[in-house]
Amino acid sequence: MFAYYFDLALRSFRRNKALTALMVLAIALGIGASMTTLTVFHVLSGDPIPNKSRQLFVAQLDPASKDGYIPGEEPADQMTRFDAETLLRQHRGVHQAMMTGGSAGIEPQQAGMDPFYADARYTSADFFQMFDAPFQYGNGWSGREDDKHERVAVIASDLNKKLFGGGNSVGKALRVNGHDFRIVGVLAPWRPTPKFYDMYNDRFGELEQVFVPFSTSRDLEMDRSGSMDCWDDHRDNDDPEGEAGVNAPCTWIQYWVELDTPAQVSAYHQYLVNYSDQQRASGRFERPTNVRLRDVMTWLDVNKIVPGDVRLQLWLAFGFLAVCLLNTVGLLLAKFLRRSSEIGVRRALGASRRAIFAQCLVEAGTIGLVGGVLGLGLALLGLWAVRQQPNSYNALAHLDVTMLLTTFLIAIVASLLAGLLPAWRACQVAPAIQLKSQ
Amino acid sequence: MELRPILTTLRRHKTASALIVLEIALSCAIICNAMFLISQRIDHLNRVSGLAENELVRVQLTGIGKDDNDVALTATDLAALRALPGVRDATVTNEVPFVNSSWNSSVNMSKDQQQPTLSSTVYMADDHFINSFGLKLVAGRNFGADELIDWKTFNAPNAKVAIPSVIITRSMADKLFPGQQAVGKSFYSWGDDPMRVVGVVEHLVRPSEQGGDVGHEYSMILPLRTPYTVGGNYVIRVTDPARRDEVLKAAIDTLKRNGPSRIILADNTMTFEALRAKYTQQDRSMVWLLVAVCIALLVVTALGIVGLASFWVQQRTKQIGVRRALGATRGQILRYFQTENFLLATLGIVLGMMLAYGINQLLMGKYELPRLPALYLPVGAVALWLLGQLSVLGPARRAAAVPPAVATRSV
Numbered sequence: 001m002f003a004y005y006f007d008l009a010l011r012s013f014r015r016n017k018a019l020t021a022l023m024v025l026a027i028a029l030g031i032g033a034s035m036t037t038l039t040v041f042h043v044l045s046g047d048p049i050p051n052k053s054r055q056l057f058v059a060q061l062d063p064a065s066k067d068g069y070i071p072g073e074e075p076a077d078q079m080t081r082f083d084a085e086t087l088l089r090q091h092r093g094v095h096q097a098m099m100t101g102g103s104a105g106i107e108p109q110q111a112g113m114d115p116f117y118a119d120a121r122y123t124s125a126d127f128f129q130m131f132d133a134p135f136q137y138g139n140g141w142s143g144r145e146d147d148k149h150e151r152v153a154v155i156a157s158d159l160n161k162k163l164f165g166g167g168n169s170v171g172k173a174l175r176v177n178g179h180d181f182r183i184v185g186v187l188a189p190w191r192p193t194p195k196f197y198d199m200y201n202d203r204f205g206e207l208e209q210v211f212v213p214f215s216t217s218r219d220l221e222m223d224r225s226g227s228m229d230c231w232d233d234h235r236d237n238d239d240p241e242g243e244a245g246v247n248a249p250c251t252w253i254q255y256w257v258e259l260d261t262p263a264q265v266s267a268y269h270q271y272l273v274n275y276s277d278q279q280r281a282s283g284r285f286e287r288p289t290n291v292r293l294r295d296v297m298t299w300l301d302v303n304k305i306v307p308g309d310v311r312l313q314l315w316l317a318f319g320f321l322a323v324c325l326l327n328t329v330g331l332l333l334a335k336f337l338r339r340s341s342e343i344g345v346r347r348a349l350g351a352s353r354r355a356i357f358a359q360c361l362v363e364a365g366t367i368g369l370v371g372g373v374l375g376l377g378l379a380l381l382g383l384w385a386v387r388q389q390p391n392s393y394n395a396l397a398h399l400d401v402t403m404l405l406t407t408f409l410i411a412i413v414a415s416l417l418a419g420l421l422p423a424w425r426a427c428q429v430a431p432a433i434q435l436k437s438q
Numbered sequence: 439m440e441l442r443p444i445l446t447t448l449r450r451h452k453t454a455s456a457l458i459v460l461e462i463a464l465s466c467a468i469i470c471n472a473m474f475l476i477s478q479r480i481d482h483l484n485r486v487s488g489l490a491e492n493e494l495v496r497v498q499l500t501g502i503g504k505d506d507n508d509v510a511l512t513a514t515d516l517a518a519l520r521a522l523p524g525v526r527d528a529t530v531t532n533e534v535p536f537v538n539s540s541w542n543s544s545v546n547m548s549k550d551q552q553q554p555t556l557s558s559t560v561y562m563a564d565d566h567f568i569n570s571f572g573l574k575l576v577a578g579r580n581f582g583a584d585e586l587i588d589w590k591t592f593n594a595p596n597a598k599v600a601i602p603s604v605i606i607t608r609s610m611a612d613k614l615f616p617g618q619q620a621v622g623k624s625f626y627s628w629g630d631d632p633m634r635v636v637g638v639v640e641h642l643v644r645p646s647e648q649g650g651d652v653g654h655e656y657s658m659i660l661p662l663r664t665p666y667t668v669g670g671n672y673v674i675r676v677t678d679p680a681r682r683d684e685v686l687k688a689a690i691d692t693l694k695r696n697g698p699s700r701i702i703l704a705d706n707t708m709t710f711e712a713l714r715a716k717y718t719q720q721d722r723s724m725v726w727l728l729v730a731v732c733i734a735l736l737v738v739t740a741l742g743i744v745g746l747a748s749f750w751v752q753q754r755t756k757q758i759g760v761r762r763a764l765g766a767t768r769g770q771i772l773r774y775f776q777t778e779n780f781l782l783a784t785l786g787i788v789l790g791m792m793l794a795y796g797i798n799q800l801l802m803g804k805y806e807l808p809r810l811p812a813l814y815l816p817v818g819a820v821a822l823w824l825l826g827q828l829s830v831l832g833p834a835r836r837a838a839a840v841p842p843a844v845a846t847r848s849v
Contacts, residue, residue, distance in 0.1 A: 022745055026738055033731070067552055068544065105502030105701060115502055117701050177503035221504060233629060238595045308805050309724055312475075316731055319468045323461060323735055327742035330457040334749030390719055425453060 001355075002362065009363040016335060020367065023331045027371030030324030031411050032378025037310070037317040039383060039403045043396045044204070044306045048192040052132060052258075053296035057265070059087065059255045060292040061276055063285055064231040075290045076229065077199065077303075078251040083279075085246065088124060092271050093257035094264065095130045099123035100253050101201040101226040102217060104210045107175040108163055118159060118209035119201070120176075122217035122224070128154070128185075130258045131197065136160075138170035138185035141213060145184075149215045153181040159209040160186045176210065179220055193396055196296050198254050199303045200227040204393035218244065228252040257293075269293045321414070328367070328418040336360055336426035343426055344434025353427040360423030361416060368415025372408045379407060444778050447754075454746055459786040462822055465739045466790025470818040471797050472728045472735075474810050479721045479728075485654070487535055487714070488607075488641025490572025492679045493526070494710035495686045496534055497672040498703045499693060508665035509590060511697050515666065516566075518692045524681045525674055525689075529570040532562045532669035533645050536710070536717040540645040545658075546626045547614065556613055556653060558606075558627070559644040562589065562662040562669075568605070568639065570675045576608060578621035578637030581661040585636075589664045600631035601660055607642045609655035611635070627658070650806070670703075682709050736825055743829035747779070751837040758837050759844035768838040775834035776827060783826035787819045794818070 013020040047053050061083055062075035079087075084098035104120040127133070128140035141152045153174050160169055174181045187207070194203040212222075224244065232249035239245035244252075259265045269291065276289040294302065336343075343356055379399065386397045448455045505511065512530055519528040533540055541562075544554030561567070565581045585603055592599045604627075611620035624632035642657040649656050666672070672693065676685045686709065690702055708716075751758075758771055798810040 019745065022741055026741065029734060029738065033734075068554055069552070103500070105500070107502060115699070115701055117500060117703065179503070223500075235593065235595060235597055235629075240595055242593060242595060309720065312801075312805060313724075313727065316468070316472070316728070319464070320731055320735060320738075323464050323468070324738055326457060326461045326464065327738055327745075330454065330461065330742050331745045333454060333457065334745055338749060338752065389723055390716070421453065 001358075005359040005362040006366065008359055009366045012335070012339070012363060013366075016338075019331060019335055023328050023335075023367050024371045024374060026324045026327045026331070027368060027411065027415060028374035028378055030321035031372055031375025031407060031414075032382055033317040034321045034410065035375065035379035035399075035403065035407045036382030036386065037314045038406070039379070039399055040310055040386060040394075040397050041306060041314050042403060043193065043398070044310060044393060045300075046193060047297060048194055048196045048300075049132065049296060052130075055258055055260055056130060056296050057093075057257050057259055057268070057293050058296075058299050059257055059268075059272055060294070061272065061279075061285075062287045062290040063249075063251065063279070064287060065249070066286045067231065069287050071288075073290075074302075075292055076251045078227070078229070079253045079255045080251050081244070081246050081248065081253055082284075083275075084253040084255050087255060087275070093259055093268055095126040095258040096256065097124045097126040097130055098214060098253050098255050099127060099197065100214070100224055101198055101208070102222050102224045104176045104212075104222065105178075106159075106163075106210070107178070109173070109175065110163070113163075119206075119225070120210040120212065120217075120222070121198075121208040122212055122214040122222065124214050126258075127211070127256075130256060131192070134188040134190055136186045136188040137168045138183070140211075141184055146213045146215055149219050150213065151179060151181045151216055152184045152213065154185040154187060154211040155183055156187045156207050156209045157189045158206070174210070176212070177220060177222055181212065194300070194305055194393075196300055197256060198226060201225060202392055203305065204396065206392075224252065226252060265293065325414055325418045328364075328415065329421055332360075332364055332367075332419055332422040333425060336363075336422045337429075339426075340429050341434045343429045344431045347429065347431035348435055356427040356429075357423050360426050361419050364415050364419025364423065365412055368412045368418075369408070371415065372411025375411060376404070376407050441777070441781075444774065444781060448778065448781070451750070454750065455782055458743060458746055458782045459789065461739055461742050462783055462786025462826065463789035463793055465735050466787055466818050466822050467793035467797055469732050469735055469821070470790070470794040470810065470814045471801065472732050473818070474798070474814055475807070476725055476728045476732075478807065479725045483718050483721050483725075485643065486641050487643040488571075488573055488639065488655075489535065489643075489710060490675060491710045491714060493572060493675050493677075493682075494570075495674050495676065495682055495689065496707065496710060496713060497674070497686070497689055497693060498670050498706040499666065499672070499700050500670050500703060501667060501697070501700050505665075505667055508667045509588065512665045515672065515693055515696050518696055519672065519674055519689055520566075522674075522685065522688050522692060524676050524678060524685045526677045527566050527570040528672060528674040528689075529564055529566040530664060530666060531567060531671050531673060532664050533559070534671050534673060534710075534713075535643045535645050536714045537645050537706070538717075540648055542648055543627045543658075545610075545614070545656075549626055549630065549632075551626075555625075556610070556656055557649070558610060558653075558656040558658050559648060560628075561642070561657060561659045562664045563659045564661075564663045567659060568637075570673050571642075572675060573639045573642055575605075575637055576640045577611075577619070578605070578635065580637060581605070586661045586663045589662050589668055592662055600629060601633050601662070603636040603661055604633040605637040605639060605659040606635055607655050607657045608638055608640050609653075610658065611638050613656070628660070633660075666697075666700075736821075739822075740825055740829045743779070743826055744832060747775070747830045747833035748836070751775070751833045754837075755840055755844060758840045759842055759847075762840060763842035771838040771840075772834050775830055775837055779826050779830040779834075780823065783823050787822055790818070790822070791815050 060075045063080050088096055088098050100122055102120040102122050104118050106118050107115045125141050125143050125146050140154055145152050160166055169183050169186055172183050174183050190207055228250050230243055230250035234243045234248040243250050259268055272291040273289055276291055279285040383397045386394050516528055541560045542557050543560050544557050547555050564586055565583050568580050587599055614625060615623050620635045620638050624634045626632055643655055644657055674689055676682055801807045
């Protein structure tokens with residue numbers, strides 16, 4: 001039966017080429033626009049670390065002074081160095097890491113290569129294990145290297161290719177900021193999307209190229225990059241490190257902890273509350289206790305990871321799709337009602353209303369399928385155009401299998417929905433009237 | 439023109455009429471909002487920066503590791519840059535507009551204020567800053583060479599150096615000292631001592647999108663002479679905009695020669711025009727996208743109206759034939775269809791306006807947009823009326839061409 005309906009549909013298309021083409025085009029445009037924006041949205045709102053995102057938490061405290069305090073406000077989204085180092089020392093989580101962004105001046109040992117700057121991350125040892133960082137050669141360092149402020153480094157695969165041709169460079173020297181570091185590990189190509197661990201350093205950009213222990217970075221006074229929020233004058237004390245000092249009244253460090261069970265999560269939350277209370281009792285914290293412990297997806301949500309423009313474009317595309325669908329409804333109505341006499345004949349010969357309805361839906365679905373294929377082509381073109389934009393996240397706009405299937409799903413469902421009203425009107429055609437000679 | 443027959447006919451073809459009305463309404467709502475967004479973005483793109491943008495180039499560089507000689511090196515850098523041919527002036531500063539990083543500080547009117555009055559960006563400048571950027575002083579004066587403080591002195595641990603003077607923008611002056619002369623007044627920002635306003639510049643935009651629409655020009659210029667290791671921004675103003683690339687190249691060579699173990703950040707080193715273009719790329723893409731969507735919507739709506747109108751004409755061929763046989767002229771048939779379409783379009787536009795305001799309310803809440811100005815409604819209305827009339831013209835002409843003989847046929 002289905003094949004027969006399909007055949008009828010094709011015949012009808014051939015008879016009304018212009019009308020069919022119009023409908024297919026309208027659906028294709030709507031689908032193309034929607035799928036382009038939906039794919040970009042899908043890429044940007046995805047889970048960067050699916051098998052662990054519910055076990056990784058960012059800890060937030062409220063260490064600032066009473067000045068500028070508004071009750072009910074969110075606590076600081078980064079930590080002071082004092083708090084981060086204290087929490088790290090007390091290590092109440094399964095794993096924990098403190099980190100911040102930075103930049104490293106690399107002086108290649110190879111002749112003929114100019115010195116260049118690379119994005120760096122200063123972190124404690126647990127970073128690699130917590131975030132499932134894939135290693136190509138070697139591995140990360142341990143807490144011992146952190147404590148001894150050793151000059152070790154993990155480099156990313158791009159840097160390894162640039163400096164060492166992609167070979168095993170574990171044990172080799174890397175000259176950073178005029179000091180020699182020993183490479184202990186080389187990461188495999190890795191691009192967490194987004195870089196959820198730091199919201200202030202190009203969220204969708206490429207991975208940092210150099211990872212060094214945080215303690216070492218402070219010894220060598222390496223430049224940091226990211227956001228620093230100071231609520232007081234750090235010049236009030238003698239610390240030569242200034243705003244990056246241990247006691248500086250500045251938040252600039254990201255603190256992540258891995259907790260495996262809900263019991264551990266609530267225990268750690270309580271620990272943060274107790275810690276805040278202690279700090280307030282000792283006079284260091286001035287604000288009421290205000291802690292947060294958020295997992296990866298909640299953290300991304302709070303930080304509004306999907307840019308407003310992308311959301312706006314998504315809604316715009318869906319509005320456009322709605323108009324295209326209304327268009328299709330109208331044109332399908334015109335198409336079916338034009339064939340009233342044919343429908344009348346079929347009904348007179350014994351076709352039930354349901355049969356007519358089904359046949360019309362099949363026709364609508366076929367238009368949706370063809371429109372979907374064309375729309376897929378348009379979406380690929382649209383995504384290509386998006387990738388030409390110089391933004392950091394646009395390079396990630398690729399159609400994956402999920403989005404491919406979604407394209408066809410949306411095309412067929414939308415066209416079936418669009419076809420409901422016209423099909424219903426078509427099957428209401430009274431045979432007797434149509435059979436009269438008019 | 440009798441409206442009753444038209445309305446009766448429409449009432450009998452409720453579905454098709456409803457579809458046309460809905461399509462026009464939805465198109466109208468989307469197009470009105472899209473046009474509003476376009477104008478917002480264009481306003482944003484055309485914001486006055488206060489700089490002499492077509493005369494400025496920026497070089498950003500950084501050293502490798504610490505440089506204990508940075509202050510002296512910066513001084514020789516600047517001397518060399520100012521001596522280059524084609525250079526009007528040069529300065530070094532911690533931040534520039536049209537980038538995503540900024541230094542910001544809260545501003546208080548009194549020392550023990552709990553909530554800051556506003557947040558302002560901080561430009562650290564020497565006495566060549568205003569001339570290099572091409573800013574326009576509208577009150578007071580520039581810094582004198584004796585007022586400048588070295589950054590290293592100021593930032594040293596336990597240093598109690600007070601910043602005596604500050605230059606602010608007119609926008610900030612109006613907010614802090616409304617209706618008064620700002621020059622001579624003081625406020626508190628960095629440190630415990632008040633800073634006295636010695637000058638007011640007309641415009642100086644903030645880097646990044648700090649401050650939103652209200653505070654996008656809350657900028658203050660402090661007399662802090664920074665070495666190149668703080669931000670590393672050398673800004674050079676040329677005498678002749680046509681020689682910008684030449685001067686940029688010469689500047690890069692000079693800086694490289696002056697301090698060989700430094701890295702020029704090529705991605706951030708360009709003319710200010712290019713810097714602004716790169717920074718506003720996103721807005722421009724959005725404008726093009728919105729324009730494309732508007733055009734596509736109009737095309738799709740037009741095609742929809744053409745399709746449905748053609749169908750209607752075909753349905754009513756006998757009816758038209760009868761009218762023609764009874765003496766209706768072609769013009770009357772044409773006008774019939776035009777009026778019918780006009781009525782539907784009117785209904786659609788009324789619905790569309792309400793929907794447009796509804797959508798605008800949603801956008802206002804989620805994307806911090808102002809309310810849709812009433813101007814867009816008549817513009818959208820006229821556009822869609824015209825569109826409807828043009829679309830129905832073709833089918834209506836075909837209807838008018840139906841010969842009266844058709845009425846007497848029995849098939």
